[in-house]
């Protein structure tokens with residue numbers, strides 16, 4: 001039997017439109033399943049065109065209301081209050097996140113919910129300091145710019161870091177005075193449902209934050225809607241492409257954070273202890289379901305065997321299982337569909353010539369839940385699908401390399417370009433190599449170290465635009481330049 005008893009009860013999820021929870025007009029719902037137990041947690045209202053229309057109508061009305069005109073200090077205080085309320089309800093939100101995703105409770109508590117609150121605290125501070133440009137052109141004219149919200153923004157998100165990623169978009173969108181329609185992933189609807197109420201409790205006027213639950217079709221109804229001005233999307237590359245098409249006729253502003261197949265490059269002069277400790281996290285944290293995970297590991301040949309021996313030994317020590325157990329390192333994959341996708345790659349790997357050094361199968365002895373053993377694969381060719389495609393589970397491939405040029409060539413031989421890590425004791429090499437990696441975020445001798453002011457996002461098929469600090473503000477605002485002749 002799984003799971004320690006919990007006092008927090010799962011919730012049924014309704015849409016949130018104009019400050020009210022509402023079911024779908026046609027009563028349509030779908031089941032929300034706990035991936036660790038396969039038990040039904042509750043039902044989720046499935047939004048259709050009608051709910052999307054209502055939510056956008058509410059947001060459209062609210063964009064003309066008090067929110068965008070509110071004194072900056074007051075709007076900032078409301079954002080701060082949202083962060084405070086998230087922290088006040090941290091245990092409840094963390095439990096809901098874990099029941100929805102299957103990730104360890106300690107991770108939900110210390111990473112997902114903490115960061116969700118910080119997203120609001122950060123932008124509450126940041127928004128106060130945002131200024132605009134002004135230029136004096138000799139004695140001819142003065143030019144200055146004024147900013148205004150983009151308008152109604154659709155926020156569409158995936159299941160891997162549900163509250164963290166929703167707040168990463170919602171906080172700057174609100175800070176800049178926009179109104180929104182959120183569409184959380186159908187697989188993880190609970191924390192966003194609570195977040196909507198938290199926004200109202202903190203003083204956000206009705207109609208500013210709306211939410212519609214549902215599948216891809218619900219998202220598509222938002223992205224093609226003529227009254228939506230911009231779409232901020234995080235999810236799969238193919239979905240990004242579909243959204244771009246749907247948004248084209250009405251020329252919406254787009255921000256995309258998409259998939260990745262991130263390299264982790266380990267040179268022989270790196271500190272092996274640090275490498276192993278961080279590579280364990282960058283490979284298997286959140287069941288490998290982090291867009292930034294380093295799932296393609298390249299190791300300089302002279303330390304290849306030593307690395308593998310140590311990495312495999314530490315990976316075998318990871319405790320996989322009950323997300324509510326504080327000793328669990330790796331929980332359940334998010335859904336049956338995703339579990340089957342990951343297992344299909346584990347079937348494929350030996351056919352492509354790969355060898356499992358550990359893992360390669362569902363967790364032994366588990367009868368319920370979507371648990372997969374942390375898996376390390378060697379022996380694969382650089383063109384194998386397991387090396388090239390995003391598996392998004394606790395599965396890494398390891399390949400040896402001989403020279404800097406050779407590894408760079410392999411690392412950049414992909415249509416993805418989200419993030420990369422590299423490990424070396426040689427400062428010159430660190431900068432030289434980092435500057436040549438085609439990725440939006442590159443870590444040297446670390447991983448996942450973030451400062452929310454820095455640009456976050458991917459190049460190539462991993463994204464369009466950047467989030468974070470000024471970059472988020474650029475996306476969620478429109479500028480007008482005003483010129484006065486002297």
Ligand code: NAD
Nearest residue numbers: 157158159184185215216219220235236239257258259291
């Ligand atoms: P997904 O693209 O399947 O779904 C994401 C969201 O889009 C969901 O809410 C879904 O309902 C909605 N959606 C699906 N089809 C749609 C359509 N046609 N129009 C509008 N909305 C639609 O992604 P997922 O499986 O939920 O998440 C995993 C993916 O997210 C991985 O590829 C991962 O790399 C990526 N991701 C990227 C980042 C990043 O910052 N770059 C962060 C986290 C996850």
